[in-house]
Amino acid sequence: MTTASSLETRVGRVTLKNPVLVASGTFGFAREYERLFPISALGGVMVTGITLEPRAGNPPPRLMETPAGLLNSIGLENPGVHKFIEEELPRLRDLGTEIIVNISGFSLDEYGRLAEILDKETGLAALEVNISCPNVKKGGMTFGVHPESAAAVTRMVRQSTSLPVWVKLSPNVTDIVEIAQAVVDAGADALTLINTLSGMAIDPEKRRPVLGNVFGGLSGPAVKPVALRMVWQVYQAVTVPLVGMGGIINYRDALEFIMAGATAVAIGTGLFLDPFSPLKVIEGLQGFLAKNPEETIRDLIGAAHCSP
């Protein structure tokens, strides 16, 4: 018999009632989706990227649909950490699910201060350290593409908080394993991957780039094979838990990530094609496990690596 506990999973110190999270930047502060379904059904919410100061974000257009994909250049529009704590966090605490706050800095010091400020707050499950946003010119991705700077950010956050530190990796690197190892050595409790792939689009009539920021980040089903390959590689190289994301639309996509080595998964762009997709993924995973009563979701983590 499949029970709720067969879906329970642990990302380090963080216990999730099920392995399905929603990805940062696609779910806001849960205000909007709360009107459509109970957020408590989710394994957790990775809230929109927070910076020390408020950010207006990039000039529009910020979106461009591509074949089975989406380019975005939002540019971390957010109200800043103080307003976040005042206006969003009290409500988020009461949603009945794990809250993971995504943080972005423009210097090492900013990452440290963000971690320090959020460390004083209750009701947070973990910090997700964004070292991989492709849409901001300074900071953001530049930290995430070199092992030394990625490790330095991780160390800084690690020293500034007792919360679990999850580091979000950029796919825009030559060797993601090298970066993964560096941030694990620097004290990351878990890794989340992947962030979006840097890309662009051009309007032939206007003879200009479509996005106001010229470059954007590609997400959606188009990036899934790349994301899956990276989860597979990183799983073989490190021992910390992985949260896999990149184009997950249905439960079979989620199973692929879990079998590649992810302890949990996150849905982002999938929300835009169906706001209920996270709930359908949870249901689908339940149905899959029901076929093998002895098995739990934890037994499937990395299952594809075992030779037959």
Added chain:
Amino acid sequence: MQVETAGVISLSPLGEATGLYHLVLTAPQIAKESGPGQFVMVRCADEQSLDPLLLRPLNIFRYHPAAGRIEIIFRVVGRGTDWLARRRPGDSLSLLGPLGRGFSSLEKYHRILLFAGGTGMPALFGLVEQEGKVGSSTEHNQEFVLLYGARTKEELVFLDLWQAAGVKVLTATDDGSAGFHGTVTGAAEAMRISPGEFDFYCACGPRPMLQAVQELMAKYGIPGELCLEEAMACGIGACMGCVCETVHGYRRVCTDGPVFPAGEVKFS
């Protein structure tokens, strides 16, 4: 706001080779909650298909809470709307809506100028036809004048419906095939509006038109509201993808709009 499975009652092309279609749907929940200027997100792909990926935001033309129906007018502009134009009666569609902050109540205004450009027209019809309040314009002693612009005569649709609602309709076409030869703002200038003739305006259409309308009405000192059209991802305010620049900074077209008070949106 909810996800509702809507049934296609009818889908008909409008005019000759305009690319415009009129879609009538059963969607009782959305019909019940809709207001003027609101929109729905429509999934425009087969159930298992991932392409096109995103839902399409479409203006609600008419909503009939009692009959549980909504009507939509759309133009085929890409793969999504092309898919939509190939539906048949009896097909199901997945809708999310009604969405957005629509037009404010016009109760306190008496002489209202409406500016419609192309597929912006449907967003305005709810202002003159509200279910259960048919004839409300005369009861409130309200007078509506519609300035409706399109590229060519064939694209000016449902003029009879506007006239039946008691609205004075003036048209403008880019090619001069009907009404004023030029833009709706050109037509408005040709009207020689006198001070106090109109006390409010509402506009929906392409950005260059909205910009010209906003500038002209500011010159006449007439307050109003503009309804924007923009590509969207989530449609409900979460992703920050559809922002426009306003005097207050970036604002989400999907939830802070699509209707904005005149003077707020920065077009250049």
